[in-house]
Amino acid sequence: MTYSTDEMMTVAAARHLANGEVCFVGIGLPSRAANLARRTHAPGLVLVYESGTIGAKPRSLPLSIGDGELAETADAVVSVPEIFNYWLQAGRMDVGFLGAAQIDRRGDINTTVVGPYAKPTVRLPGAGGAPEIATSCRRVIVIVRQSPRTFVDPLAFRTSVGDRVSTVITDLGELRREPGSEELVLTCLHPGATVEMARAATGWTLLVADDLGETPPPTAVELEALRSLRPAAMALH
Amino acid sequence: MTYSTDEMMTVAAARHLANGEVCFVGIGLPSRAANLARRTHAPGLVLVYESGTIGAKPRSLPLSIGDGELAETADAVVSVPEIFNYWLQAGRMDVGFLGAAQIDRRGDINTTVVGPYAKPTVRLPGAGGAPEIATSCRRVIVIVRQSPRTFVDPLAFRTSVGDRVSTVITDLGELRREPGSEELVLTCLHPGATVEMARAATGWTLLVADDLGETPPPTAVELEALRSLRPAAMALH
């Protein structure tokens, strides 16, 4: 079966979520990966969305984090202050799943501006839940397409601190932080990607692990589950 | 119609509650007076109990502040942290209604101990909601039977600050704080009570208003409404 680099990225991300873990999910690729995990190897994965839905079991992929589908299928729906204070800040989340506009070698994330803050060339959406997701979950996984525009150092703005980022999953491979090390290291390449491609897509001198691995390609089961996960809205098109 | 001094006290207290006001109610005499007001001249009185019931409309008098009747008839039931933070502390209550084991000339209240704190002669229940009711409601009404054991100065323990106590209603009459004055003044006597009786029942030199009034006796309507307000539990006896 053929597959896109985005599909490889989503499948690779899903594999990092273990059954029974509690996952705080952002919208977009993180939500897609988390829902894929729940449909394949991790049926007991608990999805928590910042809209206050705990244990959501969406039948189709939500377009927004506030879709009615999330509330209707959740074990509990709580207020937004409660989700941030009692559930995220209190340290009940095993995994946080974030996207990024820019990321640096330490895993710090920028989702605020490109260019100077007062006069940005690109105004991005801003922090949202990310700063506290980044510091409250036991580990943080970032999904982001790798390019010299996104893998930059220094960042234009530090929106979220990367200390707990354990893994960065891109369309080319995976970067991890070894215990005790500050810098992310390329540990795995997806099929077809090369170290040179990864280096060219990184705005700093990329460290590469000695035992660089290769990601197993998506299985037929994974691809089928992923493709059946079309958002309700897209299904209308 | 004959009536008891407790009935006079309850009726006098009820008359201080205006229709449409929002009243934070403690259990016992305050709850009885507030429910009497709602059954007579103040049908739109909003009763809020610290158990989290907002707009409770009990059909019989609750024995405890957590009776199911309160939840079943309330406009909203919220958590205990919410009732204290969002509703009481935020200043949404027009009237707070408190009892007291001891009260002093400034309206400060003791519900903690008689005797030394570490080795009390009588251990009372403690603060409960009273300290924050006393300082968060726009005005505070205290209902307490008058005697040298309850009207004392100094208090053994200051559980609640009396700054906002506007009126103290006893079985003998009413004390009020004149604007700008610190000390409570006897302003009204119930039928049959005298200044001498009030002075004898007060542990300090009681101030008496120049224009001392007399409380109108309970009307037949008030007495009938009050007597129909038997707690569900007592009705079983």
Place this chain on the structure above:
Amino acid sequence: MAVLTSLAEAITANVGDGDMVALEGFTHLIPFAAGHEIVRQGRQDLTLVRMTPDVLYDQLIGMGVAARLVFSWGGNPGVGSLHRFRDAVEHGWPRPLQLEEHSHAGMANRYVAGASGLPFAVLRGYVGTDLVDHTANVAPLACPFTGERLTAVAALRPDVTVIHAQQADRAGNVQLWGICGVQKEAVLAARRAVVTVEEVVEELQPRPGAIVLPGWVLSAVAEVPGGAQPSYAQDYSTRDNAFYEAWDVISRDRDTFLGWMRTHVLDLVPSTT
């Protein structure tokens, strides 16, 4: 005490030029109709407050009603950028927009402090981010018991909060359910509160997951069926995801945007009930 009134009267009586105005609703129950009425009535120099300024605030910002925006995430959920928001920030069109930005946790706790009558709230957040350098409403705070360094955020006290809900009764008591976001806190934090509802009913029937706001904490309630569209009201309507995607095209170009607003907002007379 809530007055049952028309949308136009509710906005006239409660939203003034220069006010700090919070229109809340977390994806669900966004008060679009009320926001449009604010545009129609020509309010100016507003400080707009909202955790997730999305398409509604893109419209208000593009129409130039806002001098300032207090927020935590400004995007079109699941679609992309807010082009009017970006144009205002990047190019000052149609007028410069001053920003005060926070994290979601910070904004939520700012509303909690406002609802609680406290001047600030405490959270474990902001530390190490560049956000702390861009607002005076964030300050470090040490725990008096452990010495741990935490963050204080100043209370939000909007002049008026506007929300949309499913139901009200004739006494102005309001019930909303489904994803309830930060609406209770935003209403209780505000000096005045306006609620549009899908329906006025004789009696509110308790619903699972519902919040009830008693009429005596509200200023005005207006029946506006569909008042959350293209957002949604659970059990009344569904989210118009196609419109959110279409907005990406409509809002890219200033003239297309203005034309759309003229046809779909300015030239409409609000329904009165």
Place this chain on the structure above:
Amino acid sequence: MAVLTSLAEAITANVGDGDMVALEGFTHLIPFAAGHEIVRQGRQDLTLVRMTPDVLYDQLIGMGVAARLVFSWGGNPGVGSLHRFRDAVEHGWPRPLQLEEHSHAGMANRYVAGASGLPFAVLRGYVGTDLVDHTANVAPLACPFTGERLTAVAALRPDVTVIHAQQADRAGNVQLWGICGVQKEAVLAARRAVVTVEEVVEELQPRPGAIVLPGWVLSAVAEVPGGAQPSYAQDYSTRDNAFYEAWDVISRDRDTFLGWMRTHVLDLVPSTT
């Protein structure tokens, strides 16, 4: 992750000598059966925590299981004094009881801080009262924005919180409704949580006003029908007001009390399911 087990096993596994134990329930849903099992298992030197120590804590204190009590109101609601509590404080019988007392608002916020993973919470309270002189867990705190003097209260982090609820499903998700008090906060503030329920059902049906606690924040769930009596479980039982009044007589005398506890608690074998 919640284990469905018997009451005896739930207490054995989760309540140890010397633990800080919170049994919560605000008049409604007081976990009497679980408290009695703690007595039967002979736990010692507990720090008992509860906003409203009522008849259940009078029983535990009278049996000498508690070294310390952290509370805000210790009475028999609508009836009068707690005689065993008074005897412990006034005469040290059957053992001295150390007290740490707060206001309701203070206790509620201490649980909120615990549930939020913060070391303290802020409120406007305690100022001017003698309460501040009798606990190290209250401290003045100035607002970093306005300078206003407020009060900080230290977080409560019980070793274990025990509550009673109406229903659980087989995955250990718990639903309670009616007056929900401070139970959610008490559970989320604790290191471990035990829940007794009226009934284990196949599927939880959402209820108006209900709180749902997912099984993955709980340690053990035990089916104990009537486990709140003489308190009540809304839609399952009513409050036994006559017993609360009878307790005034039973508890006045040490021997009468001990006799009652022997017959009604110690000599009973807990039901297992």
